[in-house]
Amino acid sequence: MTDPVLQINHLQKKFGHFQALKDITFDVHSGEVFGFIGPNGAGKSTTIRVLLGLIRATGGTASIFGQNVWTDSVAIHQRLAYVPGDVYLWPNLTGGEIIDLLLKMNGTAHSAKTDDLIQQFGLDPTKKARTYSKGNRQKVALIAAFSQDADFYIFDEPTSGLDPLNERIFQDAVMALKQQGKAVLLSSHILSEVERMCDRIGIIREGQIIETGSLADMRHLTRTMVTVTLGDDFDVATLPGVHGVEAGHAPHEWQFSVEAEHLSTVMATLGQHHIAALQSTPPTLEDLFMHYYTGKE
Ligand SMILES: Nc1ncnc2c1ncn2[C@@H]1O[C@H](COP(=O)(O)OP(=O)(O)O)[C@@H](O)[C@H]1O
Ligand SMILES: [Mg+2]
Structure with missing residues (x-):
């Protein structure tokens, strides 16, 4: 097997006295969609924020593309795409302007693929972001992420505001990434979504990974x-x-x-x-x- 794209070993994170992450260990390989599931407050977003280099772990290690997520975050981000669950946008820019800005910040540009995605998700890119619903804000971030040619995609509960039709478009886009051999980390509490798309899953509870494996493996248990x-x-x-x-x-x-x-x-x-x-x-x-x-x- 190739080296994992993401490797997390016994990761820990303390906020003051509160141990948000106690023991997180899992890895994600190329061509794999890994489902990171657990209820609200389990530690999914905290884990992802550590991976993005936004907060520093207090124990354990995490690497992406073999590089340290804290010290090498600049290099890592050149090959990484990320969509948060709560998308905040510049209220006075239009959706289209924001998509182009996000792409520019990632060193890419608006392409035919971007237009295609705008069409598929049914986003009106001429409207100011302040008029957008949560679902529309998510679409903006998703379109920008899927337009990028990254090697690793991290989605943190990205479909919570999408209707079933757009959820389906999201799922198709993720499956296309997988076919291209990209690695995907998808945090979710929507079990049907995870069940449909993920090769392997990790279940997190109170800051600890309590099980990892394929769905088939787990069913045996x-x-x-x-x-x-x-x-x-x-x-x-x-x-x-x-x-x-x-x-x-x-x-x-x-x-x-x-x-x-x-x-x-x-x-x-x-x-x-x-x-x-x-x-x-x-x-x-x-x-x-x-x-x-x-x-x-
Ligand atoms: N900056 C912070 N300071 C203190 N506690 C935090 C902070 N961020 C998250 N937490 C706590 O860490 C736990 C895990 O949160 P989070 O990672 O957002 O969970 P999830 O994404 O799985 O819903 C929660 O109890 C949350 O309140
Ligand atoms: Mg979260």
């Missing part, structure tokens, strides 16, 4: 929901790795969850009891999230 109707009165609660057994509406109908490692045995045993109906649902990212956050299944 959790349980499949099963609803089954049997032909006899077999007691499913006697099966190994089965939890939360509840009787269904019909006779001999049961609902329960099964640990991944016991799934084959459970299915084989159920098969001996004349399955009349069966439905199984893999855990969604939301289930996983609840699992990690509440410690319950």
Whole structure:
């Protein structure tokens, strides 16, 4: 595997006595969309601000393109694009002027791609920024970011003000970056978005990464929901790795969850009891999230 674009090791950040980041470790590679998920206040934006060189870590290390995020931030920023969740714009400039200004500040210029993005996101670039809604301000920052030819893109909850149509345009643009071999860090609490786009995810809780891996890896750690109707009165609660057994509406109908490692045995045993109906649902990212956050299944 190539060297990671982003490498974070045991990163810590204290604000006075408050330890906002306790232990953050993960990396992001080229051609990968990494989902950074966790609820409000978990430490996503703080981590990103450290990566951008805006605040200094109080422990651990972080590097982008193999360079130190604090001491080499000027060099790093030449190949980095960033979109915050709360976009502040110059109120008296138009959206179009701001896009061009942001591009200029990044050493690039307005291109055909920029026009294309303005069209796709349906932004009116002739209006003053002060008239823009939150979604329109986000569009301005997204258009400028996607217009740049960076190697690493950081998006901090970028779609919170976008409608579903524009969210889709955002997702398509990110998938295009991935296909070009770019690296993307996407912080989000919108699980469906992360589920659709991300190769790997890291779950952050109270300043700590509590799990990283592919969604498939994580699903192995959790349980499949099963609803089954049997032909006899077999007691499913006697099966190994089965939890939360509840009787269904019909006779001999049961609902329960099964640990991944016991799934084959459970299915084989159920098969001996004349399955009349069966439905199984893999855990969604939301289930996983609840699992990690509440410690319950
Ligand atoms: N400059 C700061 N001074 C003190 N506390 C801060 C500062 N910035 C963030 N925090 C605290 O750090 C924690 C993590 O915040 P943040 O990184 O913004 O979370 P997230 O982006 O995951 O919602 C929160 O408890 C927040 O109040
Ligand atoms: Mg945040």
